[in-house]
Amino acid sequence: MNPTLDLILGADALRAPLTGIGRYTFELARRLVQRDEVARLRYFSMGRWVADPLAGLDAPDGEAVAAPADRGRAPPASLRTRLATSPLAVRLYAACSPRLLGWRLRDQGRSIYHAPNYIVPPFPGAAVSTVHDLSHILCPQFHPRARVDYLNLTLGPSLARTAHVITVSEAVRQELLARALMPPERVTAIHLAADAVFRPHTPAMLAPAMQALGLRAGRYSLFVGTVEPRKNIARLIEAYARLSRDLRLTWPLVLVGGPGWHSEAIHARMAQAQAEGWLRYLSFIDQRWLPAVYAGARLLAYPSLYEGFGLPIVEAMACGTPVLTSNASCMPEVAGGAAHLVDPLDVEDLAHGLARCLEDEAWLVQARTQGLARAAALSWDRCADETVAVYRQLS
Missing domain, CATH: 3.40.50.2000 (Glycogen Phosphorylase B;)
Known part of the structure; x- marks a missing residue:
């Protein structure tokens, strides 16, 4: 098979410790690099190209992780995490980031861009978005106001520039269709999986x-x-x-x-x-x-x-x-x-x-x-x- 796919994968979630979306991105990325159809795979994160975001991220998935000496104590929050809890910072980022990201990607129209974490930046070619859930719409009370504001501001414009949406369950696909956010022929449900380390133990x-x-x-x-x-x-x-x-x-x-x-x-x-x-x-x-x-x-x-x-x-x-x-x-x-x-x-x-x-x-x-x-x-x-x-x- 001749390699034909030139892919750009959003790598924002590829950081330790890998939580659900990070694990999804990681498992997908390490398989894409092995596919015969993929001629080139590049990674784009926070407005910059990243050479090898998979390095060191090969531990099993889990939301609750730390080194043994740190048991009971959360890892320190990054500046990005702290800013994500600020409604003002989130609004400024939502307003300013599309121009910067779009400018950085302006000459990549021959590639396919896949955003595995909801939001597709302005992109001159075909784009795919993975929408993991619609909890910010269906149950906003379960999230900090800043996260709800961010997705309310950015998801609609992102879907408008997305050629195809992947959801991680049929339930989310139906939620998307019920709100007429995308036509049915442009939404595909693809299930996730467990890592191979999760197996019966003696x-x-x-x-x-x-x-x-x-x-x-x-x-x-x-x-x-x-x-x-x-x-x-x-x-x-x-x-x-x-x-x-x-x-x-x-x-x-x-x-x-x-x-x-x-x-x-x-x-x-x-x-x-x-x-x-x-x-x-x-x-x-x-x-x-x-x-x-x-x-x-x-x-x-x-x-x-x-x-x-x-x-x-x-x-x-x-x-x-x-x-x-x-x-x-x-x-x-x-x-x-x-x-x-x-x-x-x-x-x-x-x-x-x-x-x-x-x-x-x-x-x-x-x-x-x-x-x-x-x-x-x-x-x-x-x-x-x-x-x-x-x-x-x-x-």
Whole structure:
């Protein structure tokens, strides 16, 4: 096959530690460089060309990461992160950046530009955008005002200059179409996947992480994600509190995730439950332990209120860990019939589901088998194949 695709990939999210969008960009990029159809792949980030943004970014995915000595303490915020919380700075950036970025890209019209993090800059050629969710429209209360303002200011103009949109689930695709933001023939849903490091573990593989973190394999429930209102952690803790004392102490709830926006009240409730002996908050952990933490859990409880994809669901399934998740947003689609679904707004339903999942050995065996099959059906190679097919439509 003759190489024909000249690609420019937005690399803004390629920075350590890799969170969801960064992981997506990384997995896509390292496969694109190996594709026979790709004649050239370049990276563009924050108005400049970047030679090798993949270097050093080969650790597994996870929202809760840090070196062992920093466990419990978040990495220092970058200047860019601090400015992103300022409404004034965000408005100034949204107003000024298109001119600068457009000028830098003014002579690249023969290439295809892919923005894997929502926003396509002014570009003279064909452009692809990946829209991960529409939470700034559907549930703006779950975000800082500056982020909502930024996406409200920039997403519309970005879509206007986008030839094709990729969404990470059919649920998000339908949300986009319901608001007439793009015509259906120009929107394709392409699922994400779990990294290969997320796999079932033997007792010997589990032992180092269990010892380092003070956990017992098979003796805890797990939540992985940033501590913020959208993740529905307050209701998860309330539901867990309704379980019998024996259940709570036999399988305590372990929360792994860095502090997020507007999380003070959640942390206060977590501290109370931790004092009562049935909750552990690990905050930032060494990223190398994350697959074992998944694999060592009896259950992943992920009752998020809204997601674009919900990567922890697939990561847990790939590790052979049964999953309880929400019956809302994209979660049923991602789970593919392999998880127990609950109403995330109904604490009683959530508590009932937790009890059933923790105690029903037959369901646990079935969920492990079905979850492994579901995770195997979602691969980064398939994601890259379907993305290249979108590029081909535009070349």
